[in-house]
Amino acid sequence: MQAVILAAGRGKRMLHLTDNIPKPMVKIDGKPILEHKLDILPKEVDEIIFIVGYYGECIMNYFGCCFKGKKIKYIFQKELNGTGGALHLAKGMLKNKFFVMNGDDFYHKQDLKKMLKHNFSILGFKVDNPSRFGVIKTDKKGNMIEVIEFPKDNKYKLVNTGAFVLNKKFFEYDLIPKKAGDRELGLPQTLAQMSKDHKIKVVKARAWYPIGNPEDLEKAEQELPKFGIKIEKSGKKNLKVAGKKS
Numbered sequence: 001m002q003a004v005i006l007a008a009g010r011g012k013r014m015l016h017l018t019d020n021i022p023k024p025m026v027k028i029d030g031k032p033i034l035e036h037k038l039d040i041l042p043k044e045v046d047e048i049i050f051i052v053g054y055y056g057e058c059i060m061n062y063f064g065c066c067f068k069g070k071k072i073k074y075i076f077q078k079e080l081n082g083t084g085g086a087l088h089l090a091k092g093m094l095k096n097k098f099f100v101m102n103g104d105d106f107y108h109k110q111d112l113k114k115m116l117k118h119n120f121s122i123l124g125f126k127v128d129n130p131s132r133f134g135v136i137k138t139d140k141k142g143n144m145i146e147v148i149e150f151p152k153d154n155k156y157k158l159v160n161t162g163a164f165v166l167n168k169k170f171f172e173y174d175l176i177p178k179k180a181g182d183r184e185l186g187l188p189q190t191l192a193q194m195s196k197d198h199k200i201k202v203v204k205a206r207a208w209y210p211i212g213n214p215e216d217l218e219k220a221e222q223e224l225p226k227f228g229i230k231i232e233k234s235g236k237k238n239l240k241v242a243g244k245k246s
Contacts, residue, residue, distance in 0.1 A: 001044040002094060006086050006162075007034060007103030008053030008077040013213045022055045023211075024103035025062065028220045029231050033104055033211065034059065036229055038068065040109045041099075042116060047071040049093055050103075051086045053078070083162070084175040084185035091171050100187065102162035106209040106220075108227050115165045118201040122191060123163035125208040133159035134188060136202055144200035147188040149178060160188050161208045170194065 011023025018026065025032045038048065048070050052059050056076055063072050075089045087100055097119070101107065107123060115121040122144055124136045135156040137146040147160060164187065176189035191200055207226045211217055221231050 001042075001097060001099070002047045002049060003041060003045045003099035003101065004049045004051065004087060004090050004094070005034065005037065005101055005103050006051050006083060007059060008051050008056070008080060008086060010054040011104065011212075014217070015214060017214060017217070018054075020055065021058045022052070025055075025058050026211075026217060028217065028224065032062065033106075034063070036106065036224065037101075037103070038070065040107065040112070040227060040229060041070075042109065042113050044116065045070065045099065047073070049073045049075065049090050051075050051077050051089060053080065082175075082178055082184035083187035084190050087187055088171070088175065088185075091168075094168060097165065097167045100164045100166060102210075104211045105162050106207075106211075106224065106227050106229075107161065107163050108205065108207040110228075111203060111205045111207070112163070115163070115201075115203050118165060118199070118203075119167060120191070120194070120198055121165040121201040121203050122188065123161045123205050123208070124158040124202045125161050125205040126157050127159050128154075128157070130154060130157050130159050135159050136188075138202050141199075142202050143195065144192060144202050145195050147186075147192045158202065158204070161205060161210070164188075164191065166191075169198065 007024040011018045014023050024034045052074055060074055065072055077086050134147050134149045135151050136144055136158045137156055139145050173190055173194055175185040176193055178184040178186035209223045224231055
């Protein structure tokens with residue numbers, strides 16, 4: 001099975017930590033974020049397709065064409081036109097069922113396994129303040145029917161975590177902009193359109209940890225054991241310099 005990992009962005013909020021490397025290559029406990037992510041993928045995943053961009057050669061040099069028994073491929077995203085646009089670059093490489101996920105978010109291995117039970121699924125996580133996220137509206141059976149970006153109220157609290165299980169039927173649908181008139185083409189918005197014809201199961205996550213800024217990075221060593229990731233105590237000092245080019 002294949003997994004497409006979106007890792008083309010710089011991560012400007014990470015400040016100096018991404019001056020010479022892409023955000024998913026910032027280190028936690030001596031390992032890049034991306035390596036931790038590969039360690040928690042289900043055993044069914046035997047091929048990774050990285051969508052790279054900013055300092056993409058850092059990812060290519062680190063992982064090569066094979067890493068820990070998984071075949072690795074790369075696609076450069078020259079135009080950062082959203083998650084939907086990024087996934088479409090991999091269209092010709094993909095077979096049947098596959099994962100898609102953000103390169104800088106941590107997911108629980110058991111949640112990813114649950115997602116595999118469905119032809120289409122999206123991982124949602126309940127938060128108290130959903131205004132900074134895209135929320136998932138579901139039907140009574142827990143299937144996705146709509147995604148609402150940056151809601152003004154707290155009516156829906158299950159947010160999109162950026163992890164999906166899809167198949168090639170996704171490419172039969174026109175990409176939908178994240179917002180009307182926007183150049184950013186949204187994967188979840190396109191998936192919501194598909195819900196008219198297919199059941200898109202919303203799997204509720206037991207854990208999710210997005211890394212958006214240096215403060216999130218410093219807390220990561222305390223958070224990652226919740227995801228089944230073994231952490232060797234390296235201390236905050238290591239975290240602060242982890243993004244510097246060696």
